[in-house]
Amino acid sequence: MASPILQVKDLQTQFRTHDGIVRAVDGVTFDLYPGESLGIVGESGSGKSMTALSLLRLVPDPGKVVGGRVLFRNQDLLQVTDEEIREIRGRDIAMIFQDPQSSLNPVLQTGFQIAEAMLAHKMASKTQARQRTIELLKRVRIPAAESRVKDFPHQLSGGMRQRAMIAMGLANAPSVLIADEPTTALDVTVQAQILELLGDLNQELGTAIIMITHNMGVVAGLCTRVLVMYAGKIVEQGPVDEIFDRPQHPYTWSLLKSIPRVDALRHERLRSIEGIAPDLLRPPAGCRFHPRCPFRIEKCFTDEPELKEIKPNQFASCWVTMDRARAEMGADQLLDIRPGAASGLEPGKLVD
Amino acid sequence: MAATAAAVVTRPIAPEQASLWSDAWRRLRRNRLALAGVVYLTFLVVVALVALIHTPYPTYEVGVGIPYQGPGGQHWLGVDALGRDTLSRLMAGAQISLIVGVGTQIVVLAIGVPIGLAAGYFRGWFDQVVTFIINLFYGIPDLLVALILVFLLGPNLTNIIIAIAVTRWMDMARLVRGQTLSLREREFIEAARASGAKPSKILFGHILPNALGPIIIQATFGVPAAILFEAFLSFLGLGVPPPTPTWGSMAAEGIVTIRIAPAMVIAPSIALSLTLMAFNFLGDGLRDALDPRQRR
Numbered sequence: 343m344a345s346p347i348l349q350v351k352d353l354q355t356q357f358r359t360h361d362g363i364v365r366a367v368d369g370v371t372f373d374l375y376p377g378e379s380l381g382i383v384g385e386s387g388s389g390k391s392m393t394a395l396s397l398l399r400l401v402p403d404p405g406k407v408v409g410g411r412v413l414f415r416n417q418d419l420l421q422v423t424d425e426e427i428r429e430i431r432g433r434d435i436a437m438i439f440q441d442p443q444s445s446l447n448p449v450l451q452t453g454f455q456i457a458e459a460m461l462a463h464k465m466a467s468k469t470q471a472r473q474r475t476i477e478l479l480k481r482v483r484i485p486a487a488e489s490r491v492k493d494f495p496h497q498l499s500g501g502m503r504q505r506a507m508i509a510m511g512l513a514n515a516p517s518v519l520i521a522d523e524p525t526t527a528l529d530v531t532v533q534a535q536i537l538e539l540l541g542d543l544n545q546e547l548g549t550a551i552i553m554i555t556h557n558m559g560v561v562a563g564l565c566t567r568v569l570v571m572y573a574g575k576i577v578e579q580g581p582v583d584e585i586f587d588r589p590q591h592p593y594t595w596s597l598l599k600s601i602p603r604v605d606a607l608r609h610e611r612l613r614s615i616e617g618i619a620p621d622l623l624r625p626p627a628g629c630r631f632h633p634r635c636p637f638r639i640e641k642c643f644t645d646e647p648e649l650k651e652i653k654p655n656q657f658a659s660c661w662v663t664m665d666r667a668r669a670e671m672g673a674d675q676l677l678d679i680r681p682g683a684a685s686g687l688e689p690g691k692l693v694d
Numbered sequence: 695m696a697a698t699a700a701a702v703v704t705r706p707i708a709p710e711q712a713s714l715w716s717d718a719w720r721r722l723r724r725n726r727l728a729l730a731g732v733v734y735l736t737f738l739v740v741v742a743l744v745a746l747i748h749t750p751y752p753t754y755e756v757g758v759g760i761p762y763q764g765p766g767g768q769h770w771l772g773v774d775a776l777g778r779d780t781l782s783r784l785m786a787g788a789q790i791s792l793i794v795g796v797g798t799q800i801v802v803l804a805i806g807v808p809i810g811l812a813a814g815y816f817r818g819w820f821d822q823v824v825t826f827i828i829n830l831f832y833g834i835p836d837l838l839v840a841l842i843l844v845f846l847l848g849p850n851l852t853n854i855i856i857a858i859a860v861t862r863w864m865d866m867a868r869l870v871r872g873q874t875l876s877l878r879e880r881e882f883i884e885a886a887r888a889s890g891a892k893p894s895k896i897l898f899g900h901i902l903p904n905a906l907g908p909i910i911i912q913a914t915f916g917v918p919a920a921i922l923f924e925a926f927l928s929f930l931g932l933g934v935p936p937p938t939p940t941w942g943s944m945a946a947e948g949i950v951t952i953r954i955a956p957a958m959v960i961a962p963s964i965a966l967s968l969t970l971m972a973f974n975f976l977g978d979g980l981r982d983a984l985d986p987r988q989r990r
Contacts, residue, residue: 400888432889439888444881449903458899459889510889 346373354409364622366392368574379551381565389574433463436511440523442503446495453491459513478509501532520552573630580656590658636684637667721983728979731972742788751779753786762955772957783939790940798920799913801859810870828864836861873905907984918973
């Protein structure tokens with residue numbers, strides 16, 4: 343395999359609040375290879391967006407990246423000057439955001455905003471930028487691109503706005519495109535179109551994509567590799583097929599179990615993960631998922647598991663792992679997914 | 695930097711304004727009072743311009759009529775104590791009022807907008823210093839500040855504009871700071887930052903165009919306030935020195951003889967009142983027309 347284009351090592355992002363320190367990103371490590379599309383999944387507050395913002399040093403106040411390294415082209419993005427990181431933003435690493443409605447400046451023409459992304463990095467002259475803007479709009483399949491350039495954001499539909507955002511992200515042909523929930527604000531058919539577009543662009547232009555989402559379906563459709571985050575940490579990572587077929591972390595397993603299925607039995611209830619995401623001010627001792635885990639064992643309450651290779655290229659941080667849970671606790675037949683249900687360590691039966 | 699930033703701003707906004715302004719103009723026209731204000735102010739500007747080249751009688755010439763003469767055929771608005779034609783002086787006074795009103799707001803914009811933008815965007819110690827200075831200026835009576843400045847700098851038109859602006863810039867700075875504070879948290883600012891935009895670009899290219907509506911409204915209301923303040927200073931004898939005709943000094947000259955020649959006070963007072971009303975109606979109309987919640 344080629345050498346990674348982006349290496350993230352032990353990334354730590356914290357928020358200092360009145361009540362204490364929130365470790366929003368707690369030791370995240372991963373590599374991104376040229377041209378691949380990597381999914382980062384997790385529920386709200388798992389630190390996936392903060393990981394993305396940390397890469398470009400865009401963490402909002404009072405957050406701060408306090409440790410780790412982000413290596414891109416032999417430089418540590420956390421160490422370079424403000425001027426240098428500004429040059430990298432949008433030119434080498436571009437980012438698109440969740441809500442295309444609010445990510446475009448309402449009082450500026452859409453085409454102008456795309457051209458501006460090029461002019462900011464002096465990648466083109468004004469005339470070239472104008473021309474390339476139309477090409478980009480065609481590339482992201484906006485019909486009648488020539489006349490749409492002059493439209494204001496409110497004159498475009500949601501899908502078209504997100505296409506325009508993608509065009510803006512691609513303006514300088516970046517080597518990495520970070521997409522932070524780019525389809526969440528769109529309806530399902532438009533979602534599919536946007537994902538298809540991102541997939542095509544990934545193939546054609548060789549732009550590496552980091553796809554941040556809470557939607558497993560999005561990951562399945564676009565990504566080749568997945569990171570699963572929970573409470574600021576990566577709990578599982580591996581190739582998308584492996585993760586979907588044989589997840590090793592109970593959290594990943596639960597996430598997959600909670601996807602509504604078209605072929606579900608009529609009376610089958612929609613499953614959700616019991617409990618709520620942990621309070622990052624006071625994260626649980628031991629494994630951070632243990633308060634919600636059906637397969638927890640005593641060790642999970644006290645000792646924190648490390649991310650280790652379970653199968654080639656598939657890593658998980660779990661004392662039990664789903665292979666064992668399947669073999670010993672009958673995970674595949676499990677109907678009751680309350681905490682500790684499979685291992686007999688339910689809240690009521692716990693002895694302190 | 696200010697010059698280049700301004701150059702950057704004007705171009706991008708131009709096409710945008712075509713749409714925003716035509717929209718606002720459409721709503722403004724439906725407002726009768728605002729429209730009346732626009733008509734009156736246009737008339738006033740024309741009068742002030744005409745006064746540059748022609749007035750019925752020379753503005754400074756004494757004895758063109760009988761002193762204290764009331765309105766009549768030769769002198770429509772009468773003659774003052776020195777025998778000068780009131781209408782001619784009123785027309786010339788319109789120049790002073792408009793220059794003071796608009797000039798003050800230009801200075802206020804030049805001070806308030808950059809300070810407000812920087813304080814709202816960078817926050818931290820700079821914002822604290824700015825907020826402190828703003829509160830300081832609010833604390834000192836504006837008349838006192840203006841009087842001291844006029845005394846120190848000397849009473850002429852430019853210095854009076856500066857003196858009034860110094861007592862009026864805080865509202866603008868505070869407004870722009872507030873707008874910036876809320877706009878900087880919007881996602882499109884984050885998106886602009888993520889695409890590598892420089893702070894100057896974000897401030898003048900993204901935040902300022904979005905705050906333009908409230909700024910214009912504030913400036914429109916600022917004009918009559920400045921005109922009134924100048925008239926007040928002139929009335930006290932601290933404005934533009936005689937013999938330059940200003941509405942305030944004309945009223946002051948007439949007040950002692952109000953019983954025998956009321957026109958000397960009434961004419962400039964009505965001109966002043968109409969002008970203040972016109973600007974306020976226009977400001978109200980603009981507020982409705984530029985209010986994003988009323989987009990129709």
